[in-house]
Amino acid sequence: MSNPVSSPDGLAQLRHDLRTPVNQIIGYSEMLEEDAEASGHSPYVSDLRKIQFAARTLLGLVDTRLDAGVLGGFAPVPTKPAQAHERVQSPFAKSADGENESVRMAGRVLAVDDNENNRDVLTRRLQRHGLTVESAADGLQALALVRARSFDLVLLDIMMPELDGYSVLQQMKADPLTRHIPVIMISALDELDGVVRCIEAGAEDYLPKPFNPTLLRARISACLEKKSLRDAEQRHLQLIEETKRRLDEELAEAAHYVRSIFPPPTSAPLAIDWKYEPSTELGGDAFGYHWIDADHFAVYLLDVCGHGVGASLLSVTAINVLRSGSLPATDFRNPGAVLSALNNAFQMERQNNMYFTLWYGVYHAPSRTLHHASGGHPPSLLLAPDATGAFASQRLISPGLIIGAMEDVVYAAQSCIVPPGAHLMVLCDGCYEVADAEGEMLDFDEFEKFMQLNGIRPDGLDQLFQWLRVRHGEGPLDDDFSMVRIQF
Amino acid sequence: MNLVFNELSDGIRVIGLGGSLDLAGTASVETRFYAHCNAEVPRIVVDLSATTFVGSLGIRMLLQAIKSAKARGGRLIMIHPAAAVASTLELAGLGSFLLKGGADEAVALLAAGK
Secondary structure, three states, X not given: OOOOOOOHHHHHHHHHHHHHHHHHHHHHHHHHHHHHHHOOOOHXXXXXXXXXXXXXXXXXXHHHHXXXXXXXXXXXXXXXXXXXXXXXXXXXXXXXXXXXXXXXXXXXXXXXXXXXXXHHHHHHHXXXXXXXXXXXXXXXXXXXXXXXXXXXXXXXXXXXXXXOHHHHHHHHHHOOOOOOOOEEEEEEHHHHHHHHHHHHOOOOEEEEEOOOHHHHHHHHXXXXXXXXXXXXXXXXXXXXXXXXXXXXXXXXXXXXXXXXXXXXXXXXXOEEEEEEEOOOOOOXXXXXXXXXXXXXXXXXXXXXXXXXXXXXXXXXXXXXHHHHOOOOOOOOOXXXXXXXHHHHHOOHHXXXXXXXXXXXXXXXXXXXXXXXXXXXXXXXXXXXXXXXXXXXXXXXOOOOOOEOOOOOOOOOOEEEEOOOOOXXXXXXXXXXXXXXXXXXXXXXXXXXXXXXXXXXXXXXXXXXXXXXXXXXXOOOOOOOEEEEEXXX | OEEEEEEOOOOOEEEEEEEEEOHHHHHHHXXXXXXXXXXXXXXXXXXXXXXXXXXXXXXXHHHHHHHHHHHOOOEEEEEOOOHHHHHHHHHOOOHHHEEOOOHHHHHHHHHOOO
């Protein structure tokens, strides 16, 4: 420092060097005054206040002399010498609000200052508030510490040799590991420009030297509180994400289980395949088929109202009843009887207010007759070749109330002859009730036309699903997609 | 989903349901709908002219109200469904609770206690 006052930087350095020891005197004497009051040595208090008064007067002199003598027109914020009202505001001077040191804070703070005595004053001050304090003597050490350990707050001096506070702040905010740690800048009163730059770069707040004990405590406390709220928010977010991940896993597991109870595709005596694509939330579809005896083949598909694991539990239960033929005194070759018995067994009041729709068909092979009944379910499609070789479709529908709605409903069956080469599609409403981007629903007629053209193709079920996906646009379909196809 | 409620002088209630009775729509209107359907002897006209879609949970909501009205000696009649909504309700087996005529006819039926 050959000529410290020849440039603004040199002047700032000089001001810094002159103020630093005076600030330390103020800091120590304030703490000593608190100790003196706490331990009943009140005679010392007035002496300590005199020291503080003299120190503040000296600070004022440093500023006014330097500004007047060297900087001319530049007028920094003046530092007032010690004034009565500042003393009254001190929470440690037996203040009337009574909160002073009884308000303890908790947290890990890193204090960064190149001046050893400054660090010592700050560390002692913070420890009095109950904080755990570590300190760093320069910017590089500070960066190494915040990256290696966890801190709730960093108090960062702006003016330091080599790596200054602003650069440390910039690097902390650029690093995802340290970006979330709040930083309070410590500055001399003539460093307001630097403070503004730091606030813009992400500092939470600033504290002017010499520290006003009330400001120091209030700003640190506000920062720590904010940090603890942000930490709590982060923990809750993590918990929600974890819960969501577990739920998704369980839904996927449930979907996997539902799929596992479906019978495998067959090629003889009937060629049967199916496609099942559960919605994200699992939609409550289930189906099955089996030979009741040598002549009678049953195929059935049901759809429980609503979505989720609850709907799936009912769909699996009901499908197992059909699969195992376990309804009392019921002829499973008679679709109407099966639906009536199921309806009484699964009244919605006893099933958590859930109902289901069901299509149930029985094919009598010797007579090529298909008997079928429906409980509120969409029609199945029978595609049969006409004389020209094109496929015409027939809707197999028998109106019946949804299963579980009311007791003792009679379900009537209908029947049709199945020509050789015909294909039967048993389906759910998720195969056609698909909205496009404008919310317009596909209707059954359009779906039927698509099936007439593509339904018998080997990849017809995949094609239908792809067609619906394209129509729906982005995102998964809202409902389960399930279809069973049988070639007679 | 919106709900318009109107109580006529003789205690007959007309409930209009506007929007889509899908999963979210039904959830948003269900509690209010049941509340309006709740009476000593419920006599309810449900106007579906502004209903664009009825999904499985919408059907459940209508069905619950129909059953609850019936259990208390009352009745629920649905009117003015759009074609797609009518076919959904018929498919579910609720066609017998749909009235082809309009509100006046429904009110007359309920007033006569039929």
